[in-house]
Amino acid sequence: DAGVIQSPRHEVTEMGQEVTLRCKPISGHDYLFWYRQTMMRGLELLIYFNNNVPIDDSGMPEDRFSAKMPNASFSTLKIQPSEPRDSAVYFCASRTFPDGSNTEAFFGQGTRLTVV
Amino acid sequence: AQKVTQAQTEISVVEKEDVTLDCVYETRDTTYYLFWYKQPPSGELVFLIRRNSFDEQNEISGRYSWNFQKSTSSFNFTITASQVVDSAVYFCALSEIFTTRDNYGQNFVFGPGTRLSVLP
Numbered sequence: 001d002a003g004v005i006q007s008p009r010h011e012v013t014e015m016g017q018e019v020t021l022r023c024k025p026i027s028g029h030d031y032l033f034w035y036r037q038t039m040m041r042g043l044e045l046l047i048y049f050n051n052n053v054p055i056d057d058s059g060m061p062e063d064r065f066s067a068k069m070p071n072a073s074f075s076t077l078k079i080q081p082s083e084p085r086d087s088a089v090y091f092c093a094s095r096t097f098p099d100g101s102n103t104e105a106f107f108g109q110g111t112r113l114t115v116v
Numbered sequence: 117a118q119k120v121t122q123a124q125t126e127i128s129v130v131e132k133e134d135v136t137l138d139c140v141y142e143t144r145d146t147t148y149y150l151f152w153y154k155q156p157p158s159g160e161l162v163f164l165i166r167r168n169s170f171d172e173q174n175e176i177s178g179r180y181s182w183n184f185q186k187s188t189s190s191f192n193f194t195i196t197a198s199q200v201v202d203s204a205v206y207f208c209a210l211s212e213i214f215t216t217r218d219n220y221g222q223n224f225v226f227g228p229g230t231r232l233s234v235l236p
Contacts, residue, residue, distance in 0.1 A: 043226040105224050107161040
């Protein structure tokens with residue numbers, strides 16, 4: 001398996017523009033997580049899905065942020081309109097629970113977003 | 117309230133020294149899972165270990181060892197004979213199971229991380 005795949009790896013955009021980050025989880029994983037990493041706030045859990053259904057979005061900072069998971073193999077995190085303070089590395093992770101046991105979360109390489 | 121606390125923001129040691137990274141967690145669940153991850157300067161998150169709440173056995177893997185104590189809600193990580201390649205940010209994480217009227221889920225929350233610098 002190729003692991004969790006995120007795109008793009010780097011994104012530079014102007015303030016006010018819409019930004020869409022993409023994630024393809026590991027096949028068969030039923031949980032998907034979006035995190036934001038900054039120096040000030042560390043690794044923040046933004047939202048997570050179970051079987052494509054959002055379970056907890058309490059970490060989403062503002063209404064400008066939205067996430068979707070239209071199917072088991074694809075998720076997006078959208079920021080509209082983007083602001084300079086959204087600059088961060090955004091990670092996607094997936095995990096599953098074979099035979100009822102727990103596994104670690106497998107992370108993508110991250111998307112480094114810079115809003116100028 | 118922060119669910120995972122890593123009180124040490126930064127630690128510097130000289131190569132070959134032993135170093136312990138502290139992790140204290142908070143949960144009301146009886147079933148939960150704890151993890152350690154490493155984030156080297158290249159930025160990826162590397163899984164190191166997981167432990168469930170029913171398994172308090174300490175674990176050793178090469179130069180790494182973990183001490184899980186439910187009585188103090190701690191899951192500490194020790195690197196023996198540290199090496200320069202151990203320089204990284206280390207994160208402790210907690211996964212809880214919860215069930216509400218409308219939802220069932222397992223979150224995955226990270227502590228703030230400890231930046232370890234191993235000097236030659």
